[in-house]
Amino acid sequence: MTAPARHWYPEEADDWGELQARQAKVLPDLVRRLRDRSQLYAERLADTDPDGVDELARLQDLPFTTKDDLRAGQAQRVTGAILGRQQAVDTEQIEQVISSSGTTGTPVYFGLTRADREAWTDAIGAFYSTAGLGPGSVAGLSTGMPMVAGGIPYADGIRRTGAALVWFGGQTTPRMVGTLERLRVDTLVATASFVAMFADRVEEVLGRPARELGVRTIVSGGEPGMGLPEVRAGVMDKWGATRISEVMGLGDVLPGIWAECEAGAGMHFTPVRDVLVELVDPDSGAQLAWEDGASGELVYTTIRREATPVLRFRSRDHAVVTGMGCACGRRTPRIRCVGRTDDMLIYKAMNVFPSAIREVALGAAGGAVHEVVRIRKASAEQVRFDDPIPLEVQATKPLDDAALADLRARIEGAVRERLRVRVAVEFVPPGTFAITGDKNSIVYVAG
């Protein structure tokens, strides 16, 4: 495989350590600006000497920012600042306000100045370009809401790649299906849940399988599932796709941060001019080295964001580094997101992510169980398990008792061996898991 001649930013091919060292040169100025302009950071950085934060390792001396900090900062009214204590510019400089998707809790709002909006468009362009969009692509965007990060900012970034934007979201299902068909959309940009669910809608509306539509590239993310080989294979088969690019971003930081290249072996870090990323130990908070196989929580600092900058924002996303070099020529890290701190379960003294249990279970079953598996919790608050964790799976075809017992033993054995936790496999009746990729499918509460 030969490397393509160019990337969006030439520095994507630079040595990662050197690139991060160059990024870190902005830190003294950044700390000074945050302290002077944002009430939230004026307090937190009151005792910090900006000139002492002159390299990446020194970032560790500074406090983290959490989603709760941002939410609390916005809850307080600040004269002249519509976005509360985080806001770091005058309101008259804000050109647009974006909302977090707000599926849980109070939404958080982010502001964009003209320079922020241009920086986002370019960085999201880089992100979608890495994921396979460009001149000649006919790209369907499924988002239904303009105000969220996946709305106008994604639309702007898609256009920036040179692709033709077909923003088909927010219409009735038949109209959405009709738009995909009429305009011969070849690239679908949607959440994993939408991608899985919508293939079935296409078939209901058109009476023909989704694979006959002409979608060949699927750009999708928002949840760990798209990294699983079994899930990818299922989605590609349904749509007749030849490429899946997993992507990930955060409105709090930048909606396009990680995107998979044509190698399809993990998501590259793409916003090399806008975001500084740290990999940290979630318990101690210490920085970890970027190397193959390393895993930790992703922490982000915005380099030049003006309106609502963040310093050391804890994403709660846990990543595994899948590679530090790539056939595409980029030397930015590649990762898979393996789960969120909020999702983590504890079996006796072992930490385990539901997504990891699913990955191992599906791998051990070798296609014999449906790609949706469910972990049953006794209450929404349950995190600790002293007995084997109940794991509900559905066989993909009728099996006799002996075959079921064998399948159960295979899954339980693989989970015990690979993750050092115990699960108790229970088979659910055929048809229980119809829709694939449901965001809430991995864990549920016994009702």
Ligand SMILES: [Zn+2]
């Ligand atoms: Zn690559």
